[in-house]
Amino acid sequence: MSVVVRNIARADAQVIDDLAKCGVATVHEAQGRMGLLASYMRPIYRGAAIGGSAVTILAPPADNWMLHVAIEQLHPGDVMVLATTSPSDAGYFGDLLATSALARGCRGLIIDAGVRDVKDLEKMGFPVWSKAICAQGTIKETLGSVNVPVVCAGANVDPGDIILADDDGVCVVKRAAAADVLKKAQDRLSNEEAKRQRLASGELGLDMYKMRERLAEKGLRYV
Amino acid sequence: MSVVVRNIARADAQVIDDLAKCGVATVHEAQGRMGLLASYMRPIYRGAAIGGSAVTILAPPADNWMLHVAIEQLHPGDVMVLATTSPSDAGYFGDLLATSALARGCRGLIIDAGVRDVKDLEKMGFPVWSKAICAQGTIKETLGSVNVPVVCAGANVDPGDIILADDDGVCVVKRAAAADVLKKAQDRLSNEEAKRQRLASGELGLDMYKMRERLAEKGLRYV
């Protein structure tokens, strides 16, 4: 049952970095509003925005042994994604593990559980999106798996999927779709800049998006 | 059913601004501990403190069409207050809508749902108090209403009511009561400054508020 998959395919590094620049909200729209993790996943500090390849971890409740195993599998540019076999908000991850992960080029952690040493993590610049901040320690007794498909905070994550995370939340992009999604996201962004200027000048969305007729058709009345 | 009320009465601008200076906690006390929104309504960034006239929005779950409609109804100094017809934490509002709202003099958004682009909103100085931060997008399919009475986060808000929001939460003051509430709130504040100095010098609340006798009557024992 417990397995570590050593070789996983990753998306093109440039595509990943460009997706990260688009931001979670834009990419999520661009890929048809799919792949968002639940909104209870919050960054431990504001301002970080990352993209990377998912190294997935399936871990027992309050047991962080598999994080040690996962770190060996990290390539520079990876993001760890931890799901649990039963809900837990224990603090699986702290500054020692972050030191080790950083040494291997890891860009951050997405964890459907708890994290601790958050002041140190912020100082080190190691971003984490988690369900909880919790000093509760964990044990190393029970196996899990590394680089198997997981459901993390309601989203399906396969090893090597692209993970994007910023202040708005966390989104997963399927590896095969990455280039296509990037194109759509960049189109949205260039499109948005023009709209922003028109809106800033006072033009109404009702006019810019030509909504008035459809609102009237649906029966909106002004009184 | 779906209606936009174009003309709403607003309170005196000076009264609104003076209420905002008093702060949510003080005004809430001053008006007899009424009108507070539920404590799950949190600011997306710390330090903002606003007052304004409510432009209310009743919107379907995960559908932000009515926000576009509401923006046209904004006057400088208004605050948008969005309630949903069914609970949702989708991200109804982001930087484009904020750009448009700012262009019309809007001071902020109170939303019993989700918001996104929070880093941009902070940069723009557009404050939002919300139930969630969520990258989940919305659609524009179903009508709602603008400037009808709504229940937002447990509080009754009529169009034109005064909305106050700061780091402690969000409070609504009925338009007709505004001047009276302001007077009471200012009395509390001037009263508080004297108390603050006495307490800072080491005087006890037990003595300053003359509580000892009543505590003894109720049966408090010191051992």
Next chain:
Amino acid sequence: MSVVVRNIARADAQVIDDLAKCGVATVHEAQGRMGLLASYMRPIYRGAAIGGSAVTILAPPADNWMLHVAIEQLHPGDVMVLATTSPSDAGYFGDLLATSALARGCRGLIIDAGVRDVKDLEKMGFPVWSKAICAQGTIKETLGSVNVPVVCAGANVDPGDIILADDDGVCVVKRAAAADVLKKAQDRLSNEEAKRQRLASGELGLDMYKMRERLAEKGLRYV
């Protein structure tokens, strides 16, 4: 039923301060993963880290009378710990009470309820760990007790216990165990520094902690 205990034993001041330097996560580990308050207890601002002797308060819902009573019992270096007789997220504590508590040398408040005036509290440097931030005021009608044993956020706190709180949460150390726990915590910390350097240099936890053999025994397979 309602009682104020005036004389409580406190731990050695130096031991308390040294425990605070170790941090909540380390101390919690050092004492066998006991004494942590529930993870919903969050600091109202980031960066504070305190240690002190518990002055405990048992208060009715939405009634802060006992806080006034408790402040008289504070010694310099104390931390107030408030539990309620029935759950409440009302704002029991604000800047006036903080002014008074500070004047008596109080280091902070742990409250399984709500707090308000958080912007002022941050400005004053008075840290609070709470279940909620809420402008809702309280009354002064019903007695409670001061310096009796309480269950606060799931943890047993006796008056005079050591309270530690930082960005990771809140932990209670039994007074009798304080010196022993401090020793164990300091051992962990000196131990950690060496590990941190090895991990930073790229050594794996799998090797440093000699985990590979035990993982294989348990049946972990690499594919």
Next chain:
Amino acid sequence: MSVVVRNIARADAQVIDDLAKCGVATVHEAQGRMGLLASYMRPIYRGAAIGGSAVTILAPPADNWMLHVAIEQLHPGDVMVLATTSPSDAGYFGDLLATSALARGCRGLIIDAGVRDVKDLEKMGFPVWSKAICAQGTIKETLGSVNVPVVCAGANVDPGDIILADDDGVCVVKRAAAADVLKKAQDRLSNEEAKRQRLASGELGLDMYKMRERLAEKGLRYV
């Protein structure tokens, strides 16, 4: 501030009873999907279905004094609706109060807080829809009001409004709209019976409601 309004208008008794027969889900649809209380309001036992005129109660947290006051205001056929000034799940109501309310012809209680003695209440046939079941007692120290407008579980309730409650939840119908809503609800029901038989015979909703064309227009593809 604290007031008891003695004379409130009530809707026609037959209209109320006929609305109750339609059920909460149907009436809620019939009045345009408005007036539903939050879904956390659950019956303490299954199978009860009531309609009545709202006698509203605004009560402090964990203080049930106003329930005693409200019982005097009950007319046969009334339903008590209790909202709190600050959230509480204490047990405000038990078998003694139910005995008293039953003696005055009360049909049930809607309470955005807790209730106790639930086994006795079921035996007596006194239905309650509540946020919690909780043995926690309450006090009688602080005033509230009776028959003032309240927000209960997210819905606006005025004294004399019609309250409907069954296994699906709780709904409020504005007094002035009662007769009109009843007509719409009864139309829906007669309409539903015919549909039920067609669906039971195997006819598809897709055909019965003629949805296929609109689905195709919107772009649904079958593969």
Next chain:
Amino acid sequence: MSVVVRNIARADAQVIDDLAKCGVATVHEAQGRMGLLASYMRPIYRGAAIGGSAVTILAPPADNWMLHVAIEQLHPGDVMVLATTSPSDAGYFGDLLATSALARGCRGLIIDAGVRDVKDLEKMGFPVWSKAICAQGTIKETLGSVNVPVVCAGANVDPGDIILADDDGVCVVKRAAAADVLKKAQDRLSNEEAKRQRLASGELGLDMYKMRERLAEKGLRYV
């Protein structure tokens, strides 16, 4: 750290049974509104009402090994009380363990976690009050303790304390106070029967409890 205490003192069997007859709500009142577990603790089926001596269990998350250890320590008339070292809603207990516990005269389980096989448990007549019903299995890897003081659902429970549980919730009575609490509870009950008859005959609580004068003093106005 991990310990099983074999000999614990228990309260008088008759006192326990008589307390159980009084019910949770009454006993909780009688002992000054203390000792109630959080209201999220719900019975897996309605109608059970038990009293017994607490055999306490401190267990790791999702690990039920200590339940096997605890069963050996059960005396007829005991109730098991399980707290976890970190929150978990896994299903620690099912029909096999219940069979074993029943064979030793155990009266029920109070568990601040999950339980499964609930249909079988109901059929067997083995009542459980739990935080969750959950099919999620547990492991047997990590030690905990049996018959040590625990905090269960917010209440302090010492081994040998009296546990009362019924449809209203769960309450703990300190062993030393049992006889005294019983007397007070029985006084309340006999007192209540007379009140019930007067209320049933239509007498108002306002008159029976002579509340009118105090309400007027506090300022209640009738309009």
Next chain:
Amino acid sequence: MSVVVRNIARADAQVIDDLAKCGVATVHEAQGRMGLLASYMRPIYRGAAIGGSAVTILAPPADNWMLHVAIEQLHPGDVMVLATTSPSDAGYFGDLLATSALARGCRGLIIDAGVRDVKDLEKMGFPVWSKAICAQGTIKETLGSVNVPVVCAGANVDPGDIILADDDGVCVVKRAAAADVLKKAQDRLSNEEAKRQRLASGELGLDMYKMRERLAEKGLRYV
């Protein structure tokens, strides 16, 4: 984006029925503790226990149009599994849809949202496991998909997977693994019956499972 997959593979009918007889808790154990839906998924009435092939539905919040589309795709023995694109507790499903689903041989509904008409559904014998019971109606405005992979209440469900549901919760068995899982589950059950009798006769799990030695090794002390 919006698609209906008409032909899906289903598992052997006998295997499905035999799995259902094993029960959710046993099957979940038998397949290595995987595939459980979150414990907030509760049956609308007690005692139902079903097994069937998943017809999956991905639906917008508060929009039940896709349920009408899905019903056409049902084969006798199927179970509908509805996930939403954004969280919702609206009542997507009631007695009319149940009538239609029953006419096509559907065995039940698993819905990560709300359901209504629960009294009628119980009378009809149509079981539902849901996140909420809610009278809130839905609309038919926005497309979703039928028979695509979904994440429902934290579990990955592919069309044609086996769904098992009873009073303990809901579990998904991958179609390819069904026969193998059935064998393991049946082994567990026959195994359990013998254990049950030994435990009922008073034999301790500590002895039957030979735990004493391992407990001692881990360091458990009896005092």
